[in-house]
Amino acid sequence: MNSEAVIETRSLSKVYRDFWGRKKVRALNSLNLEVKQGEIFGLLGPNGSGKTTTIKLLLGLLFPTEGTVEILGQPATDVSKNQRIGYLPEESYLYRFLNADETLDFYGRLFNMSKADRRKRTDELLDMVKLQHARKRQLREYSKGMTRRIGLAQALINNPDLVLLDEPTSGLDPLGTRDMKDMILNLRDQGKTVLMCSHVLSDVQDVCDRVAILDGGELKVLGRVDELLKNQGITQIRASTLSEDAIAEVKAVIAKHNNDTIDVDHPVTTLEDLFLKTVRDSADRPGQRYVPPGEDKAAPAESLPASEEAAES
Numbered sequence: 001m002n003s004e005a006v007i008e009t010r011s012l013s014k015v016y017r018d019f020w021g022r023k024k025v026r027a028l029n030s031l032n033l034e035v036k037q038g039e040i041f042g043l044l045g046p047n048g049s050g051k052t053t054t055i056k057l058l059l060g061l062l063f064p065t066e067g068t069v070e071i072l073g074q075p076a077t078d079v080s081k082n083q084r085i086g087y088l089p090e091e092s093y094l095y096r097f098l099n100a101d102e103t104l105d106f107y108g109r110l111f112n113m114s115k116a117d118r119r120k121r122t123d124e125l126l127d128m129v130k131l132q133h134a135r136k137r138q139l140r141e142y143s144k145g146m147t148r149r150i151g152l153a154q155a156l157i158n159n160p161d162l163v164l165l166d167e168p169t170s171g172l173d174p175l176g177t178r179d180m181k182d183m184i185l186n187l188r189d190q191g192k193t194v195l196m197c198s199h200v201l202s203d204v205q206d207v208c209d210r211v212a213i214l215d216g217g218e219l220k221v222l223g224r225v226d227e228l229l230k231n232q233g234i235t236q237i238r239a240s241t242l243s244e245d246a247i248a249e250v251k252a253v254i255a256k257h258n259n260d261t262i263d264v265d266h267p268v269t270t271l272e273d274l275f276l277k278t279v280r281d282s283a284d285r286p287g288q289r290y291v292p293p294g295e296d297k298a299a300p301a302e303s304l305p306a307s308e309e310a311a312e313s
């Protein structure tokens with residue numbers, strides 16, 4: 001196994017059989033995948049493409065029909081490796097009548113942590129997922145966002161080296177989604193390796209270093225997100241806002257080298273960025289609303305500060 005690889009699958013296949021042992025579905029077909037230490041890796045694919053099957057094989061919950069899986073240098077079927085793995089399933093399986101403290105204490109016990117360690121880790125994790133204020137409330141009272149946060153805290157109780165996240169942002173509002181994405185990025189900063197499955201492609205694009213796309217159990221795409229999304233057919237030059245005259249000069253220079261139409265435009269920010277800015281700033285801007293040029297002429301329009309990203313470019 002490559003020393004940097006935290007996950008390595010070789011010709012990994014899974015065929016589900018029916019009650020009588022007859023072949024039913026080839027859910028995964030000869031998957032070769034390597035996830036390196038410290039990366040955030042996205043496993044994507046339409047419904048039924050084999051993502052959950054792959055996660056179950058990584059966790060050792062299923063046996064491969066063919067091929068091998070190594071996790072952190074050990075065969076996936078070796079249960080001792082699970083001490084170093086954290087898993088956030090798509091559906092939460094937490095006990096609804098326990099509060100956050102009791103939940104994390106319970107899972108800490110499963111990992112044989114001492115009482116002092118459990119207390120320290122619970123404090124750290126509740127800080128991280130911003131649930132200190134709700135630590136004594138039963139989970140049945142939690143909102144979807146809070147439930148996802150406590151789920152993440154539970155997955156991290158053993159301070160794992162590898163974290164598997166199934167739909168980490170499902171059911172979260174944009175603020176909760178941003179927080180979750182920041183927490184995932186923070187895990188990478190701590191040197192942990194993250195593998196996440198998600199159908200929310202904008203979230204995947206935001207946080208993942210590399211992605212794999214499965215379809216029908218086969219690997220169709222594998223690579224760095226920035227490389228996969230780069231449009232090599234277009235050259236983009238960015239500058240601070242230019243005057244009409246300056247734009248005409250630039251166009252004339254480009255036209256000498258290229259006969260195609262030249263597009264001149266302002267970069268756009270994302271809807272997420274606009275939403276977060278609006279919600280975060282709303283307390284400081286009572287009674288004010290932003291209307292972009294050309295919308296409601298009667299409204300007291302005032303400009304919202306440009307996003308950092310757009311301002312930089």
Ligand SMILES: Nc1ncnc2c1ncn2[C@@H]1O[C@H](COP(=O)(O)OP(=O)(O)OP(=O)(O)O)[C@@H](O)[C@H]1O
Pocket residue numbers: 016017024025026027045046047048049050051052053054
């Ligand atoms: N226990 C099982 N027995 C038989 N077939 C199964 C079983 N589990 C999954 N499958 C089939 O294997 C294929 C892959 O399923 P899998 O759950 O891995 O897909 P997925 O990519 O996780 O889908 P989703 O996005 O809906 O969660 C599907 O055709 C599914 O019906």
